Amino acid sequence: MAVSSDPKNSSKSESPYFYHVEPIGETGDRAEKFLKAFAAILQNSNYRFIVELFSITSAKCGRCSASCQVYQASGEPRDIPCHRTHLLLDVYRQYFTPGGQFLTRILEGESLSEDKIDDMAECFYRCLACRRCTLECPMGLDHGLITHLGRYILSEAGIAPKGLVVSVREQLEGASGNTSAIPLPALLDNLEFLQDELRDTKGIEVKFPVDQQDAEYIFYPAVSDYLMEADTLMGNAAVLHATGTTWTIGSQYFDGINYGLFYNDWVLERIIEKLVGEAHRLNARKVLVGECGHAARTARQFIPAFAGDKSLPVVSVLDLTNKAIKEGKLKLNPNTITERVTYHDPCNIARSGWLLDPPRQILKSFVKDFVELTPHGKANYCCGGGSGLVSLDETYEFRMKISGKSKAEQLRACGAQIVATPCANCKKQLRELVDFYKLPMQVVGVHDLVLRAMEF
Amino acid sequence: MNNMLRTWIKDGLWAIVFAAVVAAVIRFVVGLGAGSGLNDATPWGMWIAFKLGFVALAGGGFTLAAVVYIFHLERFRPILRRAILMALLGYGSFIVSLIFDLGLPWHIYMPIISWQHHSVMFEIAWCVMLYFSVLVLEFSPVILEHPLFKHKFFQVILHGLHKAILPLVILGIVLSTLHQSSLGALFLIMPHRVHPLWYSPWLPYLFFTSAIAAGMMALVVEGFLVERWFKRGMHFDLLERLGAWVPLPLGLYLLLRLSDLFLRGVLPGALDGSWQSILFLTEILVCGILPIGLLAIKKVRESREGLLTSAILIIAGILSQRMSLSMFAMRQSTGLDYSPSLAETLIAFGIPAAALLIYLFFAENLALLGDEIPNPQATAKLRPLWMFSQDTPGRIIFARRSGLATFAIALILPAMLNLPISDTSANAVQPAIGWETLRIDGNQTGYIVDFPHVEHQERLTEQLGSKESACATCHHLNYPDDEATSCSQCHTDYYQPISIFNHTVHQKSLGGNVSCVECHETEHVRQSAAICQDCHETMTAQEGESVFNPFASSYKDALHRRCLNCHEQKAVELDKPELALCSTCHTYYESDQLQTNLP
Amino acid sequence: MPTWLLLAKGPAFYFILVVFVVGLLRLVVLTVWDIAAAIRRAGDQRLPYGQVVRQTLSWIFPFHKLHRLRGFYSYASYGFHIAFLLTALFLRNHLDILRDDIGFSWWAISKPILDVLTLASIVGAAILLFTRLYRADSRHLSRLSDYLLLILLLNIFVSGYVAGRAWNPIPYDGLMLFHTLNGMGLLLVSPFSKVAHCVLYPLIRLGSEVSWHLSPRGGRDVIETLHGLEGRKI
């Protein structure tokens, strides 16, 4: 990866971007393709008015820069949220408004060049889409939305990170039907192993129900949990077992991940369709999302948007656990966890979502030494791997040295021994950060701790 | 014509319409007098002239209806609908324009209940009413054919209309014959106003024949415009036939007009070299005889340029006849000139602009133009980039039109509000001179009053308690040199010269009414009066001064001394000491008007 | 009457006033129209209106946590806006002109207070301009128009303030003409520049919220527009 301040240098290498691009469609004049994609999106979606509104009202004051952890770490002007937003707004103004076309013809001349496209692609993928800048903007512009739109347009113009595209291709069209390409037999094996593990360690008989009809919940964790976050998954299962509700995992579709949020609305909608379809196949009443930030947000936000009449209520496992604790269905031993614990708010469920208090209440109910990060809650720093960057291995250096820098300093400052966070992406990024910065702490999921403290 | 240009033209038309709407509102708010340039000497103006034009261009409606239905020339049917629509829009414009022109438009129904069959205007009102209804009926099949009206109810109406078309057509021909000629007859009663070269006892016949010619040629021009606008072929063969036949009505019109002028001995006036005579000759020769000659040549007639040129010339000639008759060459009495106001002009042009837009709307949405005639010039449709959006057409139109409307309103509104500011700007205030006693030319007449500034300052400061508020009483923004506040706010009689110059006293002392000419040599108005120093030598220019010195010692003192001198003198002479008392005269000051206004 | 007063009361002012009022009104109507259309097309039409209102209000006031990142700037900007609006809308002299122009006005704030407020606006605008020039990120973002607007505002305030002072060394009329021209310029550019935030501000949060409510099948339609019915591969 080249953390180069000069995009022209990087464009000389094989790929102009710091991530690998999976070419979509035939290559050609990218500026023209970009404009066509932009026009098609303006024509068929709701974005035009907001782009127009932003381009009229943007004050270009630069207050967002103070809140952007990427800019604070890199110091590169291209990382200022407002600058990034204006890359897109300028294209809109120049090509899609009469006044802009007039001015462009008189003053500037058309300016959408190959370099500009490269610049945009690089900038939009250096953004973590954490939407922290939105809180600072005096006008209330949603820079995260523009990043979302910019990436959408780029992907329709054929520029999208290979890591995301390949995963989504496997999820939607591949044989396994999930982003991690886990075959169903492997999954079932794994579930059996987890059952044994739970029986061995906790002495309880928890079943992982698969394809059970008419369950209360259909469970969609991030699929990586099955392989990498077994403790979290066992924690989830134990809580569900303790609350006595019925739940199931769909055999035909069991992946909560939705990379569409990170780069393409079409993909976003198709994944939601698939997810809802599986829920209806099993006649489940509610969708239960596991410990995953963007999965929770996409399910909560876009199932009602895309599913229409087939829409289902969406519940996060954190909500469920918190409720169970309050109702006294879970017995948690407050003496189990003796280390100092802190909690990292994933952007998608804290700032862009609805889960600020439940995870804290869960942790505080059995953790003696709980400290908050500064800042935390809606103002928290992103882990540094947001907007799908953590899935792109080639961005490792960027994530460690730039985007995750603030986070690492923040973690070091709080002095916790355990960082709990309910997001698969955050956990991966934070673990890498802990390794990279040699921080004396351990990164776990919230339910890992819950499981450790649970008594039967 | 590319899409861009078409959009611009449409937007331009919309802009005119928006401006006209603003002008219309202003015309109704401020009234006919302030909203138009009309006056007592010229009660009819541009709107009447335009109305005559609208109706002349609408002449194609009944002509084509007669050609198709009466003369059974079925091949003209493809352009019949356009002709009917043009007539409809022409008469519609006439009616809309009438609403602005009438002083009391809400009495427009009066001719229905109050008959006065001796009036040409009465006949016109009825003919327009009836013929417009007939046109609506004649045109409504085109609307009812639209899929929107596929309900059986409308189909029954449509069927009925098809059945009744012949009586309708005959009624329409009768009505428009009467109406077209009556419009000419309107001017028969005013030989004292119409220029002799345009006046004729045969005006009804002139109007009728020329309306046929103008209507036919309007169809030709319209054919060319439609071809350009909609990028579709036109019925050139039909238009060429119209061109071949138009010399008949046009020639008849010219013959009638010229022979009448000749018989009445007015024709030599056409050679007197006045601008009216040149206009008349142009109308006859360039716009009448020349196009007849052009159209007589088959080769010219069958060329696009030849036909179009002739058509435009003929239309120009006939419009010129209508407008000269009713506006340009209208003779006035004295004193007052007529020039159309901005609002009037905008309304006059806004109505045909709206008619054009309605025409385009009908042509775009109804089966008006008939079957497509392939046109080799057609090109692919291009959409401007900024139109890429999911916005509804309504939103796009609103966005574009409201932008235009903003500027149209902003430009028109201030231009048409009669702002008092424009008067003062023409005659800027002269700065006051001096300090303790300012010399102020308050009413900008060159007559200057000495204003005891310091005295005012001191008195007001005492009254109001602070120097700041004292200054603010007169100085609008508290600063010196700001003359926004006029003395007349306190001295209410400031601008009334009668209080300074007592007209009655002068009149009496000089010997009553006979004496007016002593001062007013030409007209009995103030402007023409003799200047004071003619009699009052004390006001004559002093030595070393080039002009007469109008400075008086002060507003009050300048005149008060005169009264005092006289009063004191008479008090002694007549032995009436009360004459010298202030209260003898100054009961006036007790009147509440001055008491309250004087600071 | 001096030229500047003629300008402020003349047809030019009416033109500018109409452009300002109607132009801004038009922007509001269009934006509301757009938002309504977007909600109609959205798959999920429920909107957290209470939250949007709370956000909009909290975004106005500089007391939000994150604002303290650049507190000085925030408070300067906030103070500038308040002082600017009060001076512009409640100065007796402006109201007198307004009454002459459009026939009505409202109560005014007393002159000494407004003098202080004018100074506050000058200081506020100067801080905004200074920050724009001084901070690398703001400087990077700023375009010519941003500087021009601030300079326009400073012109207005400084000339308006200085003109009324006893120590004013510049001819009063000339300075007021400068003041008037700059003020008219500000009104004229308002509907076409970021000054439009004065009316569009309350709609931005709502708009942002609405635009996250995607319309179903939108993505599919985009693909069909770009690649025809057969679509493309992922």
Place this chain on the structure above:
Amino acid sequence: MKQAAILVDVTRCTGCNKCVDACVNANQLGDPKHIPQQESDGLSVHRWLAITESPEGSFVRKSCRHCLSAACVSACPVEAMYRSPEGIVLYDQDKCMGCRYCMMACPFGIPRYEWDSAMPVVGKCFLCNERLSEGKLPACVETCPEQVLTFGERSDLLAIAHERIAKFPQKYLPTVFGEFEAGGTALLYISDVSLDFLGFNGATGDEPYPELTWNWLEKFPVVSLGTATLATGLFWIIGRRMQAKLAQQQTNQTPEEK
């Protein structure tokens, strides 16, 4: 038939304008207003009577002439201008549409318009119609200190006028102005100067103005019926001929086809 009339002896008028004041008071015309649409002759919607000066310098009354066959009455499409039984030309503003055809038609340019109002009406002399019905003289006649004006039956006044002219042939021009002008007017003048200047654009002919349009209007029934008959007839004849032609073509064609 009765015809109220006023005889004006121009030679006696001193131009004191008292008649104007009386007219203003009697008809409550209000203070003088200057609006830019008014002519300079003194007549306006608020001044129905004016003393003008002839080119020779004589004072001449200018007001509605109450023509015996009035152009304004014939022009008005709604009978807002009408003649009373006494032969006075009156105006009913409830009927008026404001078309101003009367103003255009008047050969003397008398009717004036209320330009400064949003609900404008026409103003002109009504010969103090209401005072007459109360048995009083018109205000101007009553006020005139110099006995310029004489009110009475038109035929009587004509006799008086001719008598005066005969008596003082050196003082008067040998015409009674208004006897025949525009078909005769109810305002008669005897004068030492020509009064042609009172007509709009100079002398007014003796032909009654309504005749000018009536010549055309009386042809209306003929024209309309004629056009209708002609159109129907042509339709029928041409239609029949075309049918015959068609039938002939068919009969010509049929044998060949067979």
